Amino acid sequence: MSWGLAYYALEWAIRITALLIVPVRKPAATATSWLLLIFFLPVPGIVLYLAIGSASLPRWRTRQFTARLPEFSKLANSIAREDPDGSKSEDLTEKVVANSGLMPAIGGNNLELLVDYQAMIDQLVTDIDEASERVHMVAYIFASDSTGKKVVAALERAVKRGVQCRVLVDPIGSAHWFREIQSMLRGIGVDVRATLALHSLRRWTRRDLRNHRKLYLIDGDTAYVGSQNIVAADFRPGIVNQEVVVRSQGPVVAELEAIFAVDWQNETGEWLGDKISIPKAAGNARLQVLASGPDFSPEGFRSLLLQVIHSACSRILIVTPYLIPDPSVLAAMKLARLRGVEIVIAVSRVRDHPIVHLAQESYYSELLDIGVQLVAARDGLLHAKVVVSDRQVGVVGSGNLDIRSLILNDELSLVIYDEASIAALAETVERMIESAGPISRTEWDARPKLARVVENLARLTSPLL
Structure with a gap:
């Protein structure tokens, strides 16, 4: 058989196989787009599909998360019992979020909206400077620019006080700075890990499937949630980002700590969930955390x-x-x-x-x-x-x-x-x-x-x- 004929046969084998595997559990539009690409460019198409076409996670990760579900349920029940509103809500949105993300709505929280970009960074630095026990951070982008270095300096001061600092950084979102920021954080004693590390065969998953969360936790009683990364507002020349971030205190922080605990275990094998305590009521805001993605409910x-x-x-x-x-x-x-x-x-x-x-x-x-x-x-x-x-x-x-x-x-x-x-x-x-x-x-x-x-x-x- 000539090489040309063999390649022709390979292309048709790829097309036929794609018809069997690509549509499985995918939206019709997504499956159609992949099939069109593979039918027109079989070899490049299947290579790209194998790299980014499947959102499934390694079995070890699914088993690991499933093993923690009883502890999640126990913590969720404990948080629900702390609800100052007293009775179980019949709100349908609360039910949807609870069934998807496993955490209940809880009252008794303080909520502060932060829309000034630099003010948010300054407040975060102030909170890190007041930390006495631990600082936990998940950032899609953690830059080594002037903004990132300001946060790094605060983490360094915290480490010197004996505060345990753990940071998760996405290596794709932070690609331009990742090696430098990783080196800087390790150099000051911060335990920093990459989310969905690209070099690990054991942790192989879809290359563009990323941890896009932005979560900053101080001492288990103060949390930042929203859209803002640890990077200058104008890190793209000529473009200034506008953000909305919630700074919260109260029982809902325990839910956010639980999400960090899952993310941390996925990258390190270390479970921090047994160290979570539920903060006392700090205000009147009723809040609920929804973590989504392949570990929780993908949709x-x-x-x-x-x-x-x-x-x-x-x-x-x-x-x-x-x-x-x-x-x-x-x-x-x-x-x-x-x-x-x-x-x-x-x-x-x-x-x-x-x-x-x-x-x-x-x-x-x-x-x-x-x-x-x-x-x-x-x-x-x-x-x-x-x-x-x-x-x-x-x-x-x-x-x-x-x-x-x-x-x-x-x-x-x-x-x-x-x-x-x-x-x-x-x-x-x-x-x-x-x-x-x-x-x-x-x-x-x-x-x-x-x-x-x-x-x-x-x-x-x-x-x-």
Whole structure:
């Protein structure tokens, strides 16, 4: 048999095999995109699919997480018993989040919204400087720039006081700085580990499946959750990030410590869950933690988003830097509009990821057609990830409105239920919307035809983005 004939046979073997394995437990659009790629480019396509096509985790990791579920349930029950509201809630969103992320809603928390980028870093440094026992951090980006070095200096002072500092850093998100920041942290005595390390065969998983959480914990009684990484606001030249972060104290911090404990065990084998204590009530905010991703419920964040949209009666506000909704989210928005629900989505005009932004723009016409109001920040990147519905529920976290956050990456969301906190969050979002410019139907229809073609070509990649 000639080499040419052998290669031809190989290509058809790949195509036939792909038909059997690619569609398994995948959304139709995602499976179709992969099959098209493999059918046209069998060898490169199957290599790419093997690298990033499957979101399944190694069996050892699944077994490890399953083994901890009884302890998770025990902690969740203990937290629920501390609920100052006293009775079990019948709120459907609380039930969805509890069944997806395993943690209950809990009252008695203090909630502070941080929207000033540098002020958030300064407050975090102040809290680290006051730590007496431990500092735990998960960062998608931890840079060795001036902002990162400011946090490193605070961690160094903490280590010298005898504080145990543990840091998880994603090596893809922090690729530009990873080796340097790892060396800096190890050099001052911080126990730093890579999340989903790329060099480990035992921990092999989808290469683009990342831990996208941003979580900073001090002494088990203060927590930061939101969209802000440890990096300068303008780390991309000419682009200034705008963020929303929640600083909280109270029983909900125990839930966030439990999420860190899972992430830490996955990378080190060391379980910290037995060291978690439940802080006493510190305020009136009612909060609930949702961890989503392959370890927990892979579709937890999407389930939360769908529940919020389906339950809305009057108005939904969304802030997201990346807007590539899947069919279920689009259908939920269409149904909400038919109910008369006003939907306002704030995005950015800045193109920090050109292909992603082009794919995003391909959805604007469809959203405008159903009556969704789109506004775009004139300056900087709205990197915040926020949802507010009817002033009845709010969400602040790390999840974008794209396939990556909806069902792939490890994400973290803080769900807010009390009236005062939601009102404050809604006012924050309203200010962002007021400072942005509307994307009108007339403006959008006037863009060049070539732009539409390029956008639609980019949209074909959206199930893979």
